[in-house]
Amino acid sequence: MNNKANSGITLKSTQEDHLIAWLAALAIAIHIIESVLPSPLPGVKPGLANVITIAVFIRFGWRAAVWVSMLRVLVGSILIGTFLSPTFMLSFSGAVATLIVLWLASQLPGRGFGPIGLCLLAAMAHMFGQFYTAYLLFIPHEGLFKLLPLLMTAAVIFGIISGIIVRSMMHHLEKGTDGITPSQRNVQEE
Template sequence: MQIQTTPQDHHIARLAALAIGLHMVEAILPSPIPGVKPGIANIVTLFVLYRFDLTTAAWVSLLRVFAASLLLGQFLTPTFMLSLSGALTSLLMLVLASRLPRRWFGPVSLSVLAAFAHIAGQLLVVRLWLIPHVGVAYLVPVFATAALIFGLVNGLVVARLLASHDAAPRS
């Protein structure tokens, strides 16, 4: 059986593969604090949002979450649920943030906002499902700090990639 694919599908698959690769790299990196991760795969999501559109970015992000969890054997585990809830809330935030005027708000803004939405979504799942305890509030400042730092760094990387991508001839 032959599935008809469009060039658009190939594009999405290629970008998702890149995001999955970054996700896997991050999965083997040790983290000093459990749960605090830089989220480098989101660089791809944001890059796609700028170079293609929001729909493509959503495809790449969600394909990455599902495929990487299958590869890591985490499909439908709490880790996967956290990954998915974070991806969904940050995509939702990107829907809103991408309406901000591009003249003033660059990739760094979008990255930081998405990072905050990401931890908000994850902490919501943690609070409601995994650890239904008010003590979770104690962790919020730690994750918020991580979101600010990694959101900034990832955003700078995206801005940098976009700048070189603009200068380079289109492939």
């Protein structure tokens, strides 16, 4: 992949596709690492992998963000072995909720949200999507709401941290505007 120049076959993949693929792979890695973090509600995660979703959203738009986050959820859960389990449903619903608010955010007029606003919004949507799915499908008990303040606090903290990370990522990506390869390395090194 990193030496497509000497390949004789015309793969109709652009540099942009490569970058998205790399980012998706990174998202999957974060997803797997995150799966071992403890949580008061098993399967409900703060959504650090959203960092990649937001970066892709800012850089390549909403459709690309959909691909990256869906790939992350599907491949990540297949690799951990939670595909179609409650954990998968929670990841999936978190990703879908994130994508919904990102789509709404993309419809905003003017400058709209920066990285921090987007990440915070996405983190809260992600948590709420997971929480509501857990409530609806698995534990439809009002007592579950007692956990919401803690989970939301975690979401807000992680949302802001993700926002800072995404902001510095964007900074790096912007630096290599004419050649994508260098910035690709930067992303890998993050």
